[in-house]
Every structure is written in C-alpha cells, then in structure tokens.
Amino acid sequence: MKNLKINNRFTVELPADPNETNEIRQVSNALFSYVNPTKPADPKLIHASESVAELVGISKDEIQSESFLNIFSGREILPGTRPYAMCYAGHQFGNWAGQLGDGRAINLTEVEHNNQFFTLQLKGAGKTPYSRTADGLAVLRSSIREYLCAEAMYYLGVPTTRSLSLMLSGDEVLRDILYNGNPAYEKGAIVCRVAPSFIRFGSFEMITSRNELKNLKQFVEYTIKQYFPEIHGEPTEQYLQFFQKVADTTRDMILHWQRVGFVHGVMNTDNMSIHGITIDYGPYGWLENYDPNWTPNTTDSQNRRYRFGNQPQVAQWNLYQLANALYPLLNEAKPLEDILESFINTFDSDYKEMFLSKLGIFTSTETDSGLITDLEENLQLSETDMTIFFRNLNRIKKEDTAEYALEKIKDAFYIPEEIANNVLDNWITWFSLYLKRLETEELSDEERVAKMNAINPKYVLRNYMAQLSIDAADQGDFSLVSELYSLLQKPYDEQPEMEKWFAKRPDWARSKVGCSMLSCSS
Structure with missing residues (x-):
C-alpha cells in the first residue's frame, strides 16, 4: 500500500481510553479505545472494488497483493497506524440504550488522497471493548449484503459509505439467524468500509449523557474543523450551522431512500451518520410491492417503527436526540427547535417535487x-x-x-x-x-423519458437477489456476487443482457428467510 497517505487526526486530536486491554467494559472520558483486529485463520479475497481502491490511493495491482489481503483482513497492521474502536451511545427502537460503541467494527486508520479524507474500517474483525456479549465477528451472508448494498446505493446516487473489499476469514462463526434458539456455525467474513468518518449522532449523545461537557465542546469543534470547514463565525453560530448541515444532509439522504424504495430497517441514533450518509447495512430491504408499512427487520415486526413510510419522521426524531446532545453548548432551545420544525416542512416540499419527477412531471x-x-x-x-x-x-x-x-x-x-x-x-x-x-408539460416524450430514466432505477438489490448470491457463495461460488456487483454499477441503464433481474420477487422468496425476514444477526 505504498501510496496510502496515513493521517491519524481522530486519534491524535481526541481523548483516548487509557485502558488498552481488550476487555468488555464501560469507557468514560474517551472517544475511542485502541484495539487490534483478531487475526483471521485463513483469509481469502472474494471481491474488491477497484473504484474505491483508487478513491483512497490503492492501485489496481495492489488489490491482488498479499499485503492487501493481510491488511484488509486484519492479519497485519498498517505501518504508522493504531487501529481503534469508537465509543458512542444511542437510542435503539426509541429507547435509550446507553453505551454501545463499535462492537464488531475496528477503524484501521484515516487516509488522505486527492485532498479528501477517508476512514478505513473493518467490520467483523473481532472483539472490542464495546462488543458486550458478542464476539465482534461477522458472517458471510451479512457481509455480502453489506458489501453489495453500499456500492449499489452509491451508483443509485444515494449518499452512503463505500465498500472496498469482501473477504472470507477462514473461521467458523456461531449465529442464531432468527433468534429462535437454533444457533449454527456459518462462514466468517470481513468487509472493509470506507467513509469520511464513522461519527454518529450517538457519538455526541454518549458524551452529553455522561456530562463530559469539556469533551463535548472539543469533539464538536473537532468535527466542524475537520469535516465542515465551510462553517465560520462565533462558537454558538458554528454549533447551530453544524446542526443545520446535519439536518440538511440527513433530509437529502432520506429523500433518496424514499425515491428508490429503500428501507434501512434499524434507524437507531447510533446508526445515523453526521455526514448524512447511509451506514450500517443490517436488516435492510427494497420495497417489492409498494407498502409504506413494510419493514424488513423481524425485531421491528410488531411496532414497525422503522417502516418505509415512517423513515422521514424517525429521522426528525433522531435529529431531536442530536439536538438534545448539543444543547449544553447553546443553552437555548429555540434555534434548535426551529431547525427541527423546518426539517419536516422542507422534506414534504422536497418529497412532492421528487415524487413528481418520478412521474415525469417537472413543474x-x-x-x-x-x-x-x-x-x-x-x-x-x-x-x-x-x-x-x-x-x-x-x-x-x-x-x-x-x-x-x-x-x-x-x-x-x-x-x-x-x-x-x-x-x-x-x-x-x-x-x-x-x-x-x-x-x-413542455418536455417531449423523449426528453421526459430520458429524465425519468435517470430518476427511476431499473435494477435494485432486491433481497432475493442478494440471497441467491449468498446461497451460491456458501457453496464456494462467488460468480453471482461479481455479476450483481457489475449489474448494480449501472442501475439506470437498460442492460439487455441482465434483463432477468428486472423482475418481480419470485413466489419462493415471499416468506424465505433472508428475502422477506431479516434480523440484526451477523
């Protein structure tokens, strides 16, 4: 990885956990804990994104190297880096959950390339101090879903993390896929995720809940300086501008979700990025039949809090929790409340415009x-x-x-x-x-169709498609992963050779585990 330009801003500038043992614990007065990935038994590269590699400064040739395999499986540590897991909290299904943190994610480092900064993170690389009762590992099925979905979303034009690599770990991982008391061993896997950062709403909730106000001020000002350099003014003005930026980008992200029929499935505040990008692909799904009440998450099947039609309202609720976390820096509620109120009003207006554009109506x-x-x-x-x-x-x-x-x-x-x-x-x-x-409308039919085809995708990652690739991968056949990856790079194109994927959900997938029913188990 000779062209990777390491830049450890997060760990250099922010408070670290002084305890460097990898023991499950409560971590206070720190934003992260140093921790090394668990070395995989026999890693093998399944797929890697050449475009994401280029984005962060890795050449096409380096993808096939032993160094790439070792670093992005967690077997080796990049020189000049110290991997870490982040400390954050969150509201899960509307309830305060306290400390959560990176339970199965380990940040390798930050890199700088072409005047952009990226955090490289392994998901499924082993236990951290935040793993609670889990092992920090991930299985092949959830890793394939995450790897493909992040890239599918990117090419759909939806703000998202990216996927650099997908690897088998060579380890067997015990999972209870439906939480019904029937655990079984599955193939372990590791995904390398890429984002500007993995800072979440819950990162700020954690600090405020513990009344660590000095750390809160430092962290907010660090975040603004490093990721929102366009923000200027007095400190309180900057804090409000920051919240406004997060609200605006979050609204844009949700609007794109509704446009393409995407349901995140687990919109907890610890799964909301301050960059307004989609993170943490767990029990997600695309609408098959149009149903605003549908959620793919079995954990949410009773209350359907995270159903498709409720995503804008949940986003506003989550922003309210972020506002609560930022309030001690302002000691004034009304400016925050004004931003929250305008969130839904502006969303409704933007939604109307978006929906009309799907119909080919642009006035x-x-x-x-x-x-x-x-x-x-x-x-x-x-x-x-x-x-x-x-x-x-x-x-x-x-x-x-x-x-x-x-x-x-x-x-x-x-x-x-x-x-x-x-x-x-x-x-x-x-x-x-x-x-x-x-x-x-003044547009001709031809002009209208061209604009509609750039808004309404022909191909999305339907759950049954992902499941077919998972079933084949379980047998050692990764060709379908590659085929779907190629398909999803051009979701708005006709791709006549791929027409078989422009089809309704088959009957066998209606109630199959992994197609209509998904859990957070990975």
Missing part, C-alpha cells in the same frame, strides 16, 4: 398533491412492484388512452386478476388525470 401545481396521494393509494389496492411500476411509466406517451397506459405497466402487478371492478376503475381514473397532466 409543480397545487393539484399535484392529489395526483400523488391518489397514486400512493392505488399502488396499495393490489400488490404492485414499486421499481417496475415507476420504471415502466417511461413507456407511456402523451397521446395514450388511460386503458392503454394501464396496459403498459401491467407487469408491475403481482396478482393481475385483482385489477378489476373498483380497482380497475380507480386506475383508469388516475391514468386519465395523469395523461392530462403530462399534456401540460
């Missing part, structure tokens, strides 16, 4: 809200595939009849025979209004 009118509401209701009258429906709207022309327009999107219906009687009438009524609305 908003007062009546458009009804068009959106009616469509959201229609999509739930019978199971309707979200990705296929919006993508196939590009087939419709202004001169089409409502009946012909409906015919063009019929592949999106899971049970076509249900599109009858009142359901059929509702669809015909909606398409009649939609076609009239398209006539008021």
Whole structure:
C-alpha cells in the first residue's frame, strides 16, 4: 500500500481510553479505545472494488497483493497506524440504550488522497471493548449484503459509505439467524468500509449523557474543523450551522431512500451518520410491492417503527436526540427547535417535487398533491412492484388512452386478476388525470423519458437477489456476487443482457428467510 497517505487526526486530536486491554467494559472520558483486529485463520479475497481502491490511493495491482489481503483482513497492521474502536451511545427502537460503541467494527486508520479524507474500517474483525456479549465477528451472508448494498446505493446516487473489499476469514462463526434458539456455525467474513468518518449522532449523545461537557465542546469543534470547514463565525453560530448541515444532509439522504424504495430497517441514533450518509447495512430491504408499512427487520415486526413510510419522521426524531446532545453548548432551545420544525416542512416540499419527477412531471401545481396521494393509494389496492411500476411509466406517451397506459405497466402487478371492478376503475381514473397532466408539460416524450430514466432505477438489490448470491457463495461460488456487483454499477441503464433481474420477487422468496425476514444477526 505504498501510496496510502496515513493521517491519524481522530486519534491524535481526541481523548483516548487509557485502558488498552481488550476487555468488555464501560469507557468514560474517551472517544475511542485502541484495539487490534483478531487475526483471521485463513483469509481469502472474494471481491474488491477497484473504484474505491483508487478513491483512497490503492492501485489496481495492489488489490491482488498479499499485503492487501493481510491488511484488509486484519492479519497485519498498517505501518504508522493504531487501529481503534469508537465509543458512542444511542437510542435503539426509541429507547435509550446507553453505551454501545463499535462492537464488531475496528477503524484501521484515516487516509488522505486527492485532498479528501477517508476512514478505513473493518467490520467483523473481532472483539472490542464495546462488543458486550458478542464476539465482534461477522458472517458471510451479512457481509455480502453489506458489501453489495453500499456500492449499489452509491451508483443509485444515494449518499452512503463505500465498500472496498469482501473477504472470507477462514473461521467458523456461531449465529442464531432468527433468534429462535437454533444457533449454527456459518462462514466468517470481513468487509472493509470506507467513509469520511464513522461519527454518529450517538457519538455526541454518549458524551452529553455522561456530562463530559469539556469533551463535548472539543469533539464538536473537532468535527466542524475537520469535516465542515465551510462553517465560520462565533462558537454558538458554528454549533447551530453544524446542526443545520446535519439536518440538511440527513433530509437529502432520506429523500433518496424514499425515491428508490429503500428501507434501512434499524434507524437507531447510533446508526445515523453526521455526514448524512447511509451506514450500517443490517436488516435492510427494497420495497417489492409498494407498502409504506413494510419493514424488513423481524425485531421491528410488531411496532414497525422503522417502516418505509415512517423513515422521514424517525429521522426528525433522531435529529431531536442530536439536538438534545448539543444543547449544553447553546443553552437555548429555540434555534434548535426551529431547525427541527423546518426539517419536516422542507422534506414534504422536497418529497412532492421528487415524487413528481418520478412521474415525469417537472413543474409543480397545487393539484399535484392529489395526483400523488391518489397514486400512493392505488399502488396499495393490489400488490404492485414499486421499481417496475415507476420504471415502466417511461413507456407511456402523451397521446395514450388511460386503458392503454394501464396496459403498459401491467407487469408491475403481482396478482393481475385483482385489477378489476373498483380497482380497475380507480386506475383508469388516475391514468386519465395523469395523461392530462403530462399534456401540460413542455418536455417531449423523449426528453421526459430520458429524465425519468435517470430518476427511476431499473435494477435494485432486491433481497432475493442478494440471497441467491449468498446461497451460491456458501457453496464456494462467488460468480453471482461479481455479476450483481457489475449489474448494480449501472442501475439506470437498460442492460439487455441482465434483463432477468428486472423482475418481480419470485413466489419462493415471499416468506424465505433472508428475502422477506431479516434480523440484526451477523
């Protein structure tokens, strides 16, 4: 890794845990603990992203080197670095959980390349002081899902961490996949994740909850200096600008989630990045049939707190917790409350604009809200595939009849025979209004389709697709991981040779573990 430019800003400038033993414990007055990865038994590289390697300063040739294998499996430590696990807290499913921290993630180092800074982090590299009752390891199935999903999100244009590498550890890891008392051994794996930093809302919650106000001030000012250099002014002004920036980028991220039908599944405050990027890919999923109440997380199956339709509200709630953590620096609630109130108001306005763009409508009118509401209701009258429906709207022309327009999107219906009687009438009524609305748009059909195709993906990482690659990988066949990786690099392109992946969820995946039911177990 001869071109990696090491820069250990986080560990040099912030307070470290003086206890360097790797024992499970409460850590106070520190933002991180030094800890080395557990050496894997027999690591093997499954896949690596050449574009991410280039991003951080690693050459294509170096990816195939023994040094790359050793460093990004945790077998060797990069010269001039000291790996560490971060200390943070969080609210989990709306309840204060206290200290959490990097229980199965170890930050290798920060690097600088082309005037950008990146943190390289191994997930599944072994126990840390924050592992609680766990072993800090990860299994192949969850690692494949994380590796593929982060890159899929990036190419969809969704703010996200990136994936550098996916490796087998050579170790067997015991996991209870459904938390039902039936643990089994699975193949261990390690993913190297890349982000500007892995600072979370919960990082600040931890400090404030312990009344470590000196550390809070130092940490907020460090974060602003290193990651938000555009922020200036008096300290209190900077703190407010920081919170506003986090709110704005978080809103943008959630808007993208709703645009592509992504459900994070576990939006705890410790899983929210201050950079407004998607982190911690656990029990996530893409909507198959359009259902605002759907969550892929079995742990959330009763209350559905993190369901698709509730993600904007949860983001605001999480920002409220961050505001509480920052409050001691301001001692004034109203400026923070104003930002929180504007979050949803601005989101609603942006959501309307985003949704209309998915329909190929790029000028908003007062009546458009009804068009959106009616469509959201229609999509739930019978199971309707979200990705296929919006993508196939590009087939419709202004001169089409409502009946012909409906015919063009019929592949999106899971049970076509249900599109009858009142359901059929509702669809015909909606398409009649939609076609009239398209006539008021100045764009030609060709121009409109080009813009729609850049907004509505044709290919997303459906859970059944990820599961197929996992099943093959369990048998030692990683070709499907590579195929899906290639597919997901061009999600908006037609890719005729990949047309088989532009399909509704197969019936066998409707209730299969890993396809419709997922847990946090990894």
